[in-house]
Amino acid sequence: MAACPADYSWARNKANLDPCQLASRLLDVCSHKDSYLPVIEDGVPYKRLAQDPCSCSSPVYALVSACDDCQHVPFPSWAQWSSGCPVTYTNIPSSLQNQYEIPQWAVTKSAVMPSYNPDQARSIALALPGTIAATTEVTPTISTTDTPDATPTSSPTSTPVDTSSAVATNPASSTSDSNASNASTNTPTSVARFAPSSTIGSNAAYSIDMATMGSALGQNPSQPTESSSDANSLLSASKKSNKKGAIAGGTVGALIFLALLAAAAFWLVVRRRRSRMAPSAMYKARYGSRPPTSMSARPFGDHSTLAVSSLAHNNSSSNVLHDEESHGHTPLSGVKTVLRYTGIPPSWLDKKPKLPSRNWLIFLSVTSSVLGLYIYDRRQCKLIRQSYVDKVKHLADVPSDPLDAPRKVTVLGAKWPADEDYDQALKHFRKYVKPILVAAAVDYEMVQGKRHGDIARYVAEEVRKRRRLDAGLDEDSEVLKALPTYKTPAQRRQKELAGGYVIVGRPTFKEFMAGLQKGYTSGLEKVDAEEALARELENDTHFDEPEDPRDFGDQETSTDSSKQSPIGLAQSSPVFSPYAQMKPSTPQSSPSSAPSISSASIETRAPIPPLPPLLLVPFTDLIGLKQIPLMIWGFFNQRHKVRSGAEAGYRLVMNRTRPIQVPDTSASEESASEKASSILNDLDFDKEAESYFKKSMDEFPDEVDDARKKYYDALPAKLATARELARGTREPTKAELENPPPTEVELRAERLKKEKRWRDDLEGWNIIKPSQGVAWDPRFKDALRVFVDPPEDDNVTQV
Template sequence: MNTEPQKSGIRSALEYTGIPKSWLSKRPKLPSRNWLIFLTVTSSLTGLFIYDRQQCKKIRQEYIDKVKHLSEETPDHLSYPRKVTVYGSKWPGDEDHDQSMRYFRKYVKPILVAAAVDYEMVNGKRHGDIATRIADEVKKQRRLDLGLDSPPERSGMPPQYTWRTKEQLRQQELDGGIVIVGRPTWKEFMTGLKNGWTEPLDVVDHEEELSRELEADGRFDEPDEPMEVASVSPAQMHNSQFYASLQAKPSLPPLPLPSPSPTMDVPATITALPPILLVSFVDYVGIKLVPNMIWDWMNRRHHVRVGAEAGYRLVMANTRPINPPATKPLFSDITNPPTPETDLDFDKSMEGYFKSSLQSIPSDIERTRKKYYEQLPAKLVIARELARNVREPTSDEVKYPPPTEVELRAERMTKEKRWRKDLKGWEIVKPSQEVSWDPRFENALTVFVDPPKETESKEEPSVNDTSSS
């Protein structure tokens, strides 16, 4: 009895196409154990990734729809859009100084663009750049207000152009805002603000001061013992005197003592500043934080929501006074009472992600400085010998000329500026350093907050009406 199953028409037709019969008779079966594990893991991760990116688009579009009606309004042709200033400093331990600005552009900027809010980004490439910039801007404005400096000339426009008054410019500045990305930026901003309103207004050339200080330490002084010149010819002696006159640096006159002036007085009050938007930000650096990086990459929707909410707070312009630090009660160092969190504690928990090796920054700089000054005398000897024709240059020195004394002085100046600036910047952003505060800031600083619920409920119908029309 023939037990062979009856062939279907399709199978019979496929047999004549040259396909092996074993392929046609093969029945599907479950993959092996390893293949099941692989397919399950990859499909799960792919599904999570796709879901996360879909939620990112959905959340961003939700907040864009809430504010886009503001950009569709027809303002007066003489009006100016709101403009905010965005500050982002370098994250400690990360050589990419643009991480904070990249975070702003990716998560906060779309909401501002949808609401037609202009912005200016200020990025600190090294620690302390933001603090120095803020302090200089505050001092410059103080000098203008006191009449010590004249305002810049207004030129380049037609005669019939109407310039805005000082009050109008001030009002536009207050209508804008200040965006602070991350706790290191918050520390630098407050330090620069305090220095600008506390330090004197005398114009000081810091590079000139540093140059005089380095000149006085005797690192480039000539040795006391006379140089052996018995084998030097008269022509070489003439050339050596000529080059020595070129290499010699003229003595600098002493710095004049600052004369007492009313600009040394610290103002009792501070003018109001634009409202501040605090944007939480963390940058995972180091191999220990690789799991956090992976989790962060698979959950970008949380960053999108945080950035969209921050941008929405700025657009809606609801503010409150800054929450100042509470005064410590008597014997607080003994009783250790719990202190309530204030705006100065913004993102304080993120400092726990700093690399532990950052604590050795001062010692590393001191070690590098010590090594540099140990090698400097030998470089000076070579530079002076070649400049004064005491000896002929070697073949390596002909191919790769060593630095001259002038170049060594410039190199030392550059290194000292960088070392001192890095030390000063680290003292500002290190975890043990608190955010700078001045009691005068209490009445001058405000912070953006979430709008009340009734405002959001009123805005949503208008958005729906606009979309339906």
Template sequence: MTGPAKPVDPPREIPKALRPLVWVGIPEAVLRWKPRLPSRNWSIFWTSVAAVSYLYYEDRRQCKKIMEEYKERVRGLSEDVMHPLEHPRKVYVYTAKYPGDDNYDVGVRFFKRYVKPILVAAAIDYEITSGTKYGNLARELRERIHERRRNLAGLEPWTTNTVAGTSLPTTLSPVQYLQRELDGAVVLIGRPAFKEWAWALREGWGTSIPTTRVDRDEQLASVLSEDTTFEEHVPEPQADVQEDEPTEEVGRPSATQGFMLPSQIGLQSLQQKSGTASFSAHPTAIMNQAQPEAPAAATVPEQLLPPVAPIPAQPPLCFVDFTNLVGWRNIPRRIAHFFNHRSDARLGAEAGLSIVLGNKNDAREFDPGMPDRDSDAAPPSSDLHWGVDAEQYYPPAFNRTLQDIVRYRQDYYGELQKELQATREIQRRVREPTKYEQRNPPRNEIELRGERFDREKMWRNSEQGYEILKPEAPVCWDETWRGSLRVLQPRQEDERVPRKPAPKEAEEPVAESS
């Protein structure tokens, strides 16, 4: 049996103050509604949402306030009048791919969000060089330094817009271009960019280089042409040879090795189809049979430019201690950092202020902090330890880079041999293609060689970049750099560029009424 029914409360009477609203058209149910406090769970939910929203709003408001404060301190510099033929000051920004992060532009985004506004407010130009892969920034800067050395030696013309005697009045001479570089600055975003920049400085100035430009892709192709990845061992046909007839042996070149020419690939295919030995020889080998051998030309050793010591003066440095939190173990730190972007705003604004207000004259000398050449002996307070704390946040997957490359190579070359064998069998009509191969024809040897070259180039660059960026690898340093590197100093809190007073508007005379 059910208990007695619970009495229903009568509907709430409409307050006298709200009764006129009934004639306006507002439903009586709305006017009879009696508000009440939410339940415990709803109170917890709305309190949490309000607290999180306030923390986010207050942090972003503080970021805007910090940026406006620093921009106001340097805005007076943008009000100076420049000559029409004068160039603004220019800084060079270097960012590198952060270990463990697939987004290679995190350093660029940090610069554009927190450092760039200060430079724009001061009317300072900038140029960003970002590495999309491990070691890309180091290799790019190394090639630039090699080009600069050949330019200074008079072996190559200046390829930048610095050639004197052109028709443009704004064109800079090489001397003016170099002076403009020294008047600017080099901004390093994060420790990876610092390591790759130092490696490029050592490899660029401290090694002997050829007098002509070196094609790295051609060097890699030459190395790959010496292996036996695409080599095919074909048994030679047994032929009955009479003893009284002279035999002429046609040499078989190693045309199946490495990177063959397209003509060599076609000759090899014809040999397999016809089964004759007339196409087995290389065209040059056939020509050499009818012509006498020419004497080998004496090899002339290539001239090299010796290392430069000491290196030329470099633009003053500004290091931005940017840390990218990557990986699952850094999720709690990332959540806390989501509500503390004002620390990044303060860091970027201070760096921008030191760039704008600092120059090579008041910059201090780079302090490696070590009396000898052993970089591991540098104390933690030296400049070589810039951003060293960020290396402890590298994800563990970055330390497995070399093992992953070895595994990728094994899997790729295993599939490459299968696809190469299928391609050769189908082209030589040894078998008919399967239904799957009819829908997806296998690639020819030229395409496979091109793909193999691209993969090997990527893997070797990644291995080189890992050796530069791994936490146990120190920052490159050479004692011959002393006196050539300088560092911009942080500015005082009251230091600012005064703004020009606004021009007073001429007061119009007031006509007296008659």
């Protein structure tokens, strides 16, 4: 292995290793191989052979370059050395920094960047204290054998100096000599050489004394070198062991400190108790006589009198006075005595409890009251819910057929007016009613109304589908009939009647009744709402062509075109529009289906079959600043909502119903009012919740009209731009190229979408507004039923 001469001793580290030896050891640890730097004979510098954190670090580059320089070989620059490294490092891994001392000049940027500077490195090294003097010249060891396990044939030679200086200069020579006998008896280890860039001859090889590197790395030179995985585990284990050792040392030190502190406190307490003696004994020990015992004297044992008399006899008794005054306090015992010697002020130990101040009393009273109300309310909520769960949980254990579906109900939740969160009604159901249904193994399907009128349209469409199926206009598909769980319409109808509808809140109830009325009073023809609206909108004048002669070529064409209908104008436009392709035609039905539809439409006043029972769940959504007091009250009174929801779920599970109750409209107005006051009117369900609607909802129709007017005012400009770009009458601007404006087709589709939303919103608001009553049809009286509370002793339900 190469070694630097004596004049390069300034480059050695604190362990007296020259750059060649130190670089070899670092490369050996990082590459997990027995690497070393052989002597350069052909004048070619060393090259980097790996991409590990050591090879790609500037300190190893500085050491290898110093090894090149001490052999009078030109060394590469840092850019040449680090080319090909995915990541470069300014220092060696932290796990090796404590094990291998890197010289200060090797980590100084001015001595390494952009290339190794020997003069700068030498000046940095000599400026530091403890630099090794250049007193010994070492000759590199050369082996002429070609086997990797060859031992050194000659030891390093030095100039004629004493033995001690030679050993201090090159410790590797002594280590090599001491391990020579071990290398002859043990199995040789495989050596991986860090070769120079030129090809090494077959009759020359370079070896390193593995005993020296093994001792530095903490390895046994007689054993084989560990694999790369073992080296990695060794590095990670050493890093973890350092952390564990620090933690364990700190813990043990803290325990020892606490034990010593407790022992010292105990020793002081015992010593103080033993030092106490009677005043008479103290007086006799100091003055050789008994204290005075006349009747006029102060009572025996008065420490203050004793101290004063002692001070009169001898000035040295001041210490006794100090001790006695210090013992004038009430003696401490037990825990207080031990705590007194831990640094706690004595005033804290002698402090007596007292009433807090006025401000503290106010604070503690308010916080404890609020916390007590919250805890009490939530505890009552759990108890109420659990009591109803215990009443119905036995129904979940009833055996059923494997192919039989459980009882299923439909949950309807409409959007609360002026609340952007349309899911509030179903949140109320999931929080207060759902736990009871789940405990009783009752399935449910939730239908959410995202906008006003969605629930009404859903119910109306479901009623029309059922009517078409009952009339024979529609039938189940063959795929549905082939399923093993298929049930006939009559069986499905029976299953629906066994379930029911869960209606949450007053707006949902109004939309449900309106949809029910519309479904049983409208015809059975299949009507596409968007197509019908498109036909209605295609006859307005918003998309008409302007009467401009320049658009038609001459006056005659302009006159003829002005007499055309809007549809003809749309057809003459070069812009494609799906609505322009529609021709007004009378819808024709097939001869076979026309009689059926007409007969079914005539029977819109026929009796309504029984409908699934209704579960009416009260719900109020508080919105606005004025409702904050009620919100606070409701936060601390959730138990009332829990009880109401649990009772509603219990009514549904027990499946007890009654006919819906409404006043008789055929009676006179006075008798109707008397009946309404004497009997229950289900149409007034949760009517007081309408008083919590925001007042701003009264202006909802005006807001829709304003939005429609604003849109149509801006539409002509958008339409003109779209037609100009489509006909090529002008070039698009830079802004239009970046953000292309909508075409006429897109504008028509946008207008259709907006019109549908505006009309649906107005239709939904007209259903749920407070001034509008609940939709009613006299035929509903015999078809609708409502869930009621079961008798107290009724524990069986029809599932």
